[in-house]
Amino acid sequence: MHTIVCIKQVPDPEIPPAKFKIDPVAKKVIPPPGVPPVISVYDERAVEAACRLKDKHKGKITVLSLGSEKATDVVRHAISMGADEGYVLQDEAFENLDSFGTAYVLGKAIQKIGGYDLILCGRQAADWGAGQVGSILAEILGLPIITLACDIQVEDKKLKIKRILKDGFEIVEAPTPAVATVSSEIGLPRLPAGVALMLARRKQIPIWKAKDIGADLSELDPSKVHTEITEIFIPTRERKCEMIPGATPAEVATNLVSKLVKLI
């Protein structure tokens, strides 16, 4: 069983909303100073899903991260969780790609690695969150795609994937190889042990450039983008919270109930 997991490094999405700042002219988010970037939440759970499969079936996990050289940090994080190999895809030509460009580059690297049974991505990135890379990647590779997975089982080269619906779940059966996108409902990711962290720190993380994966630069030409962002903004909201007075919890509760009686 060989699983390839695509992971992204993102600015920490859990900073308080008040600390979240944008540069509307550059159409960029200003990373909060002093808060290190992290592995995107859903991608971390995709690594967890791969680790659970490895716990059960042995085999191998390869992680891929398209980003800056700093993305070696998230690759190392995945390795400390249980991944075996990892690569960072970094090239000037890989900057500011849309979902199609990202899927194209990941697809090229995956073809170079080869010999896989399952490709996992997070359901969407915690930053721009376009939510399309996994599906476009599956189309590029001509593979079945199962989105929003919350449990993945493999038996006799067949996948049995539980996926989340608004009102419950469904079970999908698909042949391998296939692509699946993982949702947070799969459960919390494991905490790496100290030894694993140390070994991951020593691991060589190769950086692949466009030429290493045979990427055709004309595919990544900015004139070919499918979607462009023309504006970003933070909606302004007026604070209108009325604090309920009261010296004791009972007084506060009485005051709140009297405010709400009209409503319900």
Add this chain to the structure above:
Amino acid sequence: MSEYKGVMVLGEITEGKLAPITIELLGIGRRLANDLGEELSLLLMGGKAGVLAREAIAYGANKVYVAEDSLFDEYNSDTYTQWISNFCQKTMPSILLIGHTDIGCDLAPRLNGRLRGGLAMDAVNLSIDPSTKLLVSTRPIFGGNAYAKVVSRFARPQMATVRTKIFPPAERDDSRQGEIVSVAEKVDPSIIKAKVIDRIKEEFEGVKLEDAEVIVSGGHGIGSAKNFELLWELARLLGGTVGATRRACDEGWVPVTRQIGQSGKVVSPKLYIAVALSGAMSHIVGCLGSKCIVAINKDPEANIFNVAHFGIVADYKEVLPVLIEKFKEQRSP
């Protein structure tokens, strides 16, 4: 690119009726088509899709394409992608609108990959740029902390999945005239690789979250599954139900189907009582439509107080039990 024309809505049928999102899409689709001076069409798929075509015209469609094949009664990613992409290559809509539903979330990105179009997921606003005539989709980024406007200059169709209950439903006018086109192409079942073998509907205690008038929602500060009982007690008393943040669901205190927020359910009750949750934007976007939000949090700096109508800074364990008592007193005078 000018060979791509018109606005097309991908219809959904639930329990033999046009799904509410489809009627919402016909409303906004009509507006976009008017702004472009082009046609609004609807694609309806399913064994009994034909009977709904007239009604769709009353809701504003100029043309309804009907693909009557019972193989479409159950959504399958492989058949839908294949069939709809072939259909779009023939009909060449300039804009394709899809609901941000179970089907839309799965189908749209894959269909986009096949058609090589330009897609914005989870759009909360749509308009036509008056000078370029391009579709402008507004969608949340960074977990709802900000929004981005997205356009597709070169790729067609311009696609969007549209969040439910954002746009008002189209107004029905039975005097409207339109064309019904039945599409004969059948789907080839042999292309199916991924098969749905089982569907499990989660049984809800009491009212469904989306229908509830009162929701008592708990966050990580609740501390345990057992402590959630207190929230249940208040919810039952008020005829409502319980929701939760992702962190509370992650801990397994609450079933994952009760998660509210960007990646969970979007609710709009009369009363939303947010207990021991910090108010991350990705959670808030799921309940901003509530008429009244009450926040109970021990941290006065918590972001939830920026969106709440009424706030209580306190340990919820001290407030909730008396609040339950007071509501009981008020209910049985």
